[in-house]
Amino acid sequence: MQNLSWHKKIIEQIRLMQDQERLPHGLLLRGPEGIGKLNLSMNIAREVLCLPRSDGDSQIKKVRQLFDSKSHPDLYVITRLEEKKDISIDQVREVRVRLSTTSHQGGWKVCVIYPAERMNKNAMNALLKILEEPTPQTMFILVSHIPKILLPTIVSRCQIMNIPVPDYNSSLKWLLERSNFDENEVKNALALSNNRPFLAAEFLEKNLLSEHERFRNILIGVAKLEINFVTAADEIKKLNSMYCLDWFVKYIHSLLIENSNNNKLEIHECLNHIISAKSMMITGHPINIQLIWEELMMKWLKSNVTIL
Known part of the structure; x- marks a missing residue:
């Protein structure tokens, strides 16, 4: 998980919502594939799981250690299982049961669904029921490349954040810093991916x-x-x-x-x-x-x- 320069303002928005106690139960991150939306969703989850901040720096440090080791008990990620074409209703139901229990860390619980459009119809309906009667201090973060596939009633119950494609210089700088490819190859990959840095990185690596x-x-x-x-x-x-x-x-x-x-x-x-x-x-x-x-x-x- 990386702190990406082009997501800085979005993280600042989330922190402002935290300070004003306006965090939504549903958050929809929508934008083109390959711009780091999943990475952003995990950064948002980490921010939310650091609440409440009553214990100060020591509590935040503990949360981040759990998060970075991928062992935070209040974070749930729903994605397609291997060999499956869809996210199933059983996956959503399982998380619903877990979210109904007390938070392990005494704060928020977060569920990331990626890519949200891969939920089948039954899974979407199950999620809708949760969003209609949300458990206190829970957040669903839906990451979507094609939000028009989602049920309109799900979208209406989420706060929408449109995630833009980063500017060319930010994408180029990020790719050059993280890869061993020469600048011409990186520029070709960026052109081919329409300036989507994560997609360009995949083009290069594969x-x-x-x-x-x-x-x-x-x-x-x-x-x-x-x-x-x-x-x-x-x-x-x-x-x-x-x-x-x-x-x-x-x-x-x-x-x-x-x-x-x-x-x-x-x-x-x-x-x-x-x-x-x-x-x-x-x-x-x-x-x-x-x-x-x-x-x-x-x-x-x-x-x-x-x-x-």
Whole structure:
């Protein structure tokens, strides 16, 4: 867990809420993936778990030691279990039981849900019931990349914090300080991730820059009729499909902005299909990835792009 410079003002807001005794029972952190929202949620949790501060520095030090050792008994984290596509109702119910008990440290209890949009319908309904009748001194921190998937009634019971993408210089400085990659590689990763530093770090660590180049060459090959769409789909499905969809959207936007001679109607249709495919993948909808990419490559070819 890191103290990120671009989250400093948000932490200051939380401290002000603490001082004014205005902490919400539900807090929704929403913003693009890859900007450190989970890291922020844990920093907020640590701030809240330091309450009350009646014992001064010694109490705060104890809380932080427990927190940093990942053994704080009043912190709960709900995320997808390994091999599972959703956060289940059983996970939410289990935390509800724990939150109904007395705090181990005599203060607040915090539950972080990440990513919140991966809760299935039953899990969301179970969470809604908790938020409707919250236990005193409890906080749920929902971390979401796509909050529109959440139940509107859940969102309405949360205080919303829109987490912005950090400025370029902050992202670049953070990446250069924490990685052994050269500056050009870091800048390329930032450009590819739309200046999202945590996502850029993942691209670098997993060598996804070369994967991106493979995907780009496939698109060029299809556009030039050098690769048929079935072969293209077969090659793309070997890559990270979610990242490929993000990169595809980035290319489409560039084409719409920069190339007025291209068939914009067909390009828009291709873009809509990409967004639809991404939505199905995010929500865990059963899909045939080969067929999805074949359809997208057909739309891409039909758009008659002249430049990538």
